[in-house]
Amino acid sequence: MRLRIDLAYDGTDFHGWATQPALRTVQGELEAALETVVRAPERPAVVVAGRTDAGVHARGQVVHVDLDDDLVARSAGRGVDDPVPALARRLNGVLPPDVRVHRTRVAPEGFDARFSALWRRYAYRVADRAGVVDPLTRRHVLSWGQPVDETAMNAAAATLVGEQDFAAFCKKRPGATTIRTLLELSWTRRDDGVLVGTVVADAFCHNMVRALVGCLLTVGEGRRPATWAHEVLVGGRRDPAVQVVHPHGLVLEEVGYPDDAELALRAEQTRKVRTRG
Template structure:
């Protein structure tokens, strides 16, 4: 079955999964070559085992996280035969908890509303990136989720720089280009807060993200925060529209996918269709 489709085949049920994982020991979300441990591969194997299936039912995910990136509020869907779903639905969560490794948990498995697609129906994804500039380094109990930046950071300067990045832009300067894929995104929110424990937390929210976008944006803003670049620099890089070798892609362990947002049930199918259209900026080339 094509899990990317909005249409669910006769006799099948689309199931929404809400899940979390620690990305440290995963080679990202997506299945890869044999020997690479991935979140998708682990969950699909567990589903096949606990439902005693001979077939692997493929997952479609809201956000394909990279190696080492964590998720607290990831969403996926899987299309299962109706009879299999009815047989296992009541005990599925408990059985998966017993089969999955401790660094990945599924919190909810429910029949999805009509038109739901975990990837294309989403209207926003919200990430958090956590950094400490404490001269002593990172709390050992948080070291797997917080980056140490060995310079004092000016949060106000970083927020001032972030203002020039919010909105709909071509983020080619902050993305790893993929053939045939657009780099136009709507960055809905980008702001920093210093928590009571001293950790700086960036909230990064957009309709979607291209490859390496969040970690590149964070890297540029850290250069502003530590005084290596002026406040205007990240905006100038964005306007230039090409990768700048000075933009550092920060390490993945400070990044967590916190939440995925969806519209009201009656708008799911419409949103899914809209999200498949390749975007272009006003006045730029592109048919759709």
């Protein structure tokens, strides 16, 4: 059976999501826990909605895994009517405290955690005033040394929304496209003074969110005009003036999927390499 697993993690002490030899990763911890709980003959391989970098956190991460029905049934023990929801409790019993499984369920037909996704929503949190910096939130809120103007940042952000080639904001990988559809990029200030950037796109390339945030913080400080962000975008190459901000302020908050009947079609469409126009 294919299972959908919803989970959260504090990325501080991880070397990112993806398994790496001799390094602690979220994928490595989750797959090891699955292997232990279901007593699989070999370690199960999970597929993730969004591979987060070292230090990035998640509240709404989604993965899928294919497991033998009998293994799942046996893992729950006797007297359990539905072994699939019980798997979440069993996993949390062996996972470290910086990873929590929220829910396990049978995935609908055609579901692929990565390719069926319509969008991913990230939040980036910034404390840009001395009175706002809270040492208790230092692991997930960036302390920024200068006050910034969110109105200017929103004006710059508006010029980046839509289907664009984000090569100027991405660490390019061989054979991979940098064309993405940015659905939302906006900034709001909470009542406690923390600035929250919301970034929603169909997908992200490597370092894209952190580079976008760095660019907009430069605008917010007044060191560049609001038009600069779009100038960087159309330049089509990495601008050394764009700072890639620290990862710890970034949280994957949610992944959105279509209705069950459209999951397989969405996955098929996503697998196609996109070009502009």
